[in-house]
Amino acid sequence: MKTRVWVVDNIVDKQRSYPQIREAAEWLRAGEVVAFPTETVYGLGADAANTEAVEKIFAAKGRPSDNPLIVHVATMAQAESVVAAIPPLARTLMERFWPGPLTLVLPKRKGAVSERVTAGLPTVAVRMPAHPLALALIEESGLALAAPSANRSGRPSPTTAAHVLADLNGRIAGVMDGGPTGIGVESTVLDCSQTVPTILRPGGVTKEALMKVIGHVAEAAGQEHEPGAPKAPGMKYTHYAPKAPLWIVAGSPAFLQQLVEESRAEGKAVGVLTTEEHRGQYAADIVISCGTRRALETVARQLYDALRRFDDANVDLIYSEAFPEEGIGVALMNRLRKAAGGRVIHEQHE
Numbered sequence: 001m002k003t004r005v006w007v008v009d010n011i012v013d014k015q016r017s018y019p020q021i022r023e024a025a026e027w028l029r030a031g032e033v034v035a036f037p038t039e040t041v042y043g044l045g046a047d048a049a050n051t052e053a054v055e056k057i058f059a060a061k062g063r064p065s066d067n068p069l070i071v072h073v074a075t076m077a078q079a080e081s082v083v084a085a086i087p088p089l090a091r092t093l094m095e096r097f098w099p100g101p102l103t104l105v106l107p108k109r110k111g112a113v114s115e116r117v118t119a120g121l122p123t124v125a126v127r128m129p130a131h132p133l134a135l136a137l138i139e140e141s142g143l144a145l146a147a148p149s150a151n152r153s154g155r156p157s158p159t160t161a162a163h164v165l166a167d168l169n170g171r172i173a174g175v176m177d178g179g180p181t182g183i184g185v186e187s188t189v190l191d192c193s194q195t196v197p198t199i200l201r202p203g204g205v206t207k208e209a210l211m212k213v214i215g216h217v218a219e220a221a222g223q224e225h226e227p228g229a230p231k232a233p234g235m236k237y238t239h240y241a242p243k244a245p246l247w248i249v250a251g252s253p254a255f256l257q258q259l260v261e262e263s264r265a266e267g268k269a270v271g272v273l274t275t276e277e278h279r280g281q282y283a284a285d286i287v288i289s290c291g292t293r294r295a296l297e298t299v300a301r302q303l304y305d306a307l308r309r310f311d312d313a314n315v316d317l318i319y320s321e322a323f324p325e326e327g328i329g330v331a332l333m334n335r336l337r338k339a340a341g342g343r344v345i346h347e348q349h350e
C-alpha cells in the first residue's frame, strides 16, 4: 500500500473545506486508516463504529488487541452518541477542558462503537482534541474516530508526520501532515465511570488542574510498574522504548558523567539526554538537549523526538537526567520511566 501524505500546514479559514481534508475524510468513511495531528501526538484514526476499519489500526500498529482505543470527537453531540450518559462531574470537566488533552472513561452506549475499540469493556474512553486539523477531519468525516498514537506498538509516540512515516509508511492509507504537535505527550486518561474520578494515565492535563475544577481526584494503583493493572489494560505493555537500554539517573550531572565514562571505558557508545541547563557538562557519543528545566513543557514536547534520535544514532546505552514530578513533569517522568523499563540509578548522598 502506498501511503498518501496530505500537507495542510495551517487552517486559515475554518469555514472553507480543504480538498486534502475532504479526501482524507472520504477515505475514513470508506473504512481506511488515516494518521492526523492532535495537540498531544499524532493519532491513527479509523471509523470507531466499523470493526474492519478498527482492525486495520491494530494490524498497522502491531498493537495487542486487549488494549482499548480512545474515541475522538469534534462535538458534544458526537460524545453523547458514544456514551450511555454524561454524569454532571464529567460534563463539568468537558466544559472546562474540551477541546483539550483530557480523555474521559465513561459507561459506553451499547452498539455505538465496535467492541474492538473498547476491548470488551463496559466503558469507552472519549476525547475532543484541541487541534484545528483533527477537529476539521472528524467533522468532515462525520465519524467518531478511534485513534491511538500513530506509531508501531512499543515505539515512542510520533510528534511529527516524519515519525509516523518512519513507523507506518506503506502500512496505512495516509497521513495528514500538520507540522509538529504542541504538547508532545499523550492525554490524561481519567476514569469517570466510578464514584471517585481516577487518573489512569497522567498526561497533558495536570492533576493540579483537575483538582481545581472537581476538588478531588484519585490515582490508580500500580500506574508505573505493576504488570496487568486492572482498570486500564494498556498500562501493562511496555511503551515508548528506544532500541538501546535507557537508564534514568537521579543525581548530579557529575555523577551522570562518571557513569558515561565507565560505560565508554567498556567500549560502549553512550547517549545522554539532558536539558539546556546542563548540556555543557557532558562528553558522550551523543548528547541530546531537550528544552529547559525552567519550563518542563518544553522537555515534554521534545522527549519522543529525542528518543527516536538516539535510535538513529545507534548508541548502546542511554543515560537520562530525571525531572521534578510536578505539573507536566508527572506525565514526562511517567513516559521516561516506561521508556527506561523502570531502570533508575540513584546517586549515593553522604
Ligand code: AMP
Pocket: 067, 068, 069, 070, 105, 118, 121, 123, 124, 125, 147, 148, 149, 186, 189, 200, 201, 231, 232, 233, 234, 235
Ligand atoms: P493510546 O491509544 O496509545 O493513547 O492509549 C490509550 C490509553 O487509554 C491506554 O492506556 C488505554 O488502556 C486507555 N483506555 C482506552 N479505553 C479505555 C477504557 N475503556 N477504560 C480504561 N482505559 C482505557
Ligand code: MG
Pocket: 148, 149, 157
Ligand atoms: Mg500509544
